[in-house]
Amino acid sequence: MKIPGFALHEQALKLRALRNEVLSSNIANADTPNYKARDIDFAAALRQASASQPALKATAPGHLQPAGTHATGADVRYRVPTQPSLDGNTVQSDVEQAAFAENAVQYRASLQFLGGTISRLRYAIKGGE
Amino acid sequence: MSLFKVFDVAGSAMNAQSVRLNVTASNLANAGSVHGDADKVYRAKQPVFRSFDDALASQSGVSGVRLAGISESQAPLEVQYRPDHPDADENGNVYVSNVSTVEEMVNMMSASRSYQNSVDMINTTRDLLLQTLTLGR
Numbered sequence: 001m002k003i004p005g006f007a008l009h010e011q012a013l014k015l016r017a018l019r020n021e022v023l024s025s026n027i028a029n030a031d032t033p034n035y036k037a038r039d040i041d042f043a044a045a046l047r048q049a050s051a052s053q054p055a056l057k058a059t060a061p062g063h064l065q066p067a068g069t070h071a072t073g074a075d076v077r078y079r080v081p082t083q084p085s086l087d088g089n090t091v092q093s094d095v096e097q098a099a100f101a102e103n104a105v106q107y108r109a110s111l112q113f114l115g116g117t118i119s120r121l122r123y124a125i126k127g128g129e
Numbered sequence: 130m131s132l133f134k135v136f137d138v139a140g141s142a143m144n145a146q147s148v149r150l151n152v153t154a155s156n157l158a159n160a161g162s163v164h165g166d167a168d169k170v171y172r173a174k175q176p177v178f179r180s181f182d183d184a185l186a187s188q189s190g191v192s193g194v195r196l197a198g199i200s201e202s203q204a205p206l207e208v209q210y211r212p213d214h215p216d217a218d219e220n221g222n223v224y225v226s227n228v229s230t231v232e233e234m235v236n237m238m239s240a241s242r243s244y245q246n247s248v249d250m251i252n253t254t255r256d257l258l259l260q261t262l263t264l265g266r
Contacts, residue, residue: 013261017132020257024135024250025180025191028142030243031149032178032194093246104253111260118265 005117009110011049015042016107018074023100026079026091034088037079037096042106045074132261134191135254139247141181141193146247148196149176149240153233160228163209165216171226173202173233202227 019040029035081090123129156173164170179197204227212221 014131017257020254021131021134021138021191024254025138025193027246027250028138028194029178029180029192030246031146031239032180035180097246100250100253104257107257108260111257111264115264 003117003121005113008046008050009114009117012046012110013107013114015040015045015049015074016103016110019103020100020107022076023096023103026096027093027100030089030091030093030096032089035091036089037081037091038076039079039099040074040076049074132254132258136251138191138193139250139254141195142247143244145176145178145194145196146240146244150237150244152176152199153237153240156228156233157230157237159226160230160233162226163211163214163216163223164226165214165218165223167206167224170206170224171228172206173204173226173228175200175202204229 019042022038022040026037026039029037079090079095081092083092084090152174159171162171176199177197178194180192181195206227207225208222209225210221211217211223214223217223
């Protein structure tokens with residue numbers, strides 16, 4: 001049986017976790033010269049992931065995924081800065097902080113949806129008890 | 130679980146920023162110190178940050194911070210004529226360290242803000258992970 005909502009939010013959680021990592025490395029490198037901020041287009045990545053396109057199968061540790069593509073199929077792109085700094089760093093702390101906070105809230109939202117689905121299933125399994 | 134990498138990344142950033150704070154403290158402590166030899170006088174130091182593993186980072190977009198080294202400021206030293214100073218050279222001159230107190234204060238604020246950002250990142254990610262653990266209970 002395929003339960004709607006499970007697969008989608010599972011993908012969403014994975015991508016949110018990945019985006020959390022990417023944004024955290026932006027914030028961590030806010031003072032690193034020549035560091036270029038990166039991000040994931042979440043909507044596009046989720047569309048790609050839920051279009052049931054499996055990532056390239058890797059059967060040995062040496063097998064590579066296509067360049068710029070994460071194992072989940074998300075494209076990591078460079079951010080276009082509005083105020084690049086002189087040392088070549090394109091991290092704008094305020095933008096990154098806002099994106100990080102938004103991403104954390106969205107992650108929690110996906111968790112809530114999954115939790116709701118699970119508790120509804122339990123309710124059905126126990127016969128409404 | 131990929132969220133765990135955030136702890137490494139934020140940890141490396143906190144480490145780098147704490148080195149920066151230490152260097153700033155050392156600069157501020159030595160601001161205004163003098164020496165009779167221009168080669169031996171304290172010069173302002175500055176940590177140089179690099180991001181970890183650029184090849185891997187371009188693929189996954191995730192990289193921490195590492196310390197590439199400490200650079201010394203080459204700004205000109207102030208020369209003061211103080212013949213009564215015990216360290217003065219044969220011309221009666223002493224050299225004052227080139228630490229700029231204002232610059233160092235700004236550095237200190239910047240480092241402590243960046244450190245706080247990293248702590249917040251860890252707290253948020255820890256909350257997310259703990260909530261994930263209780264999924265379905």
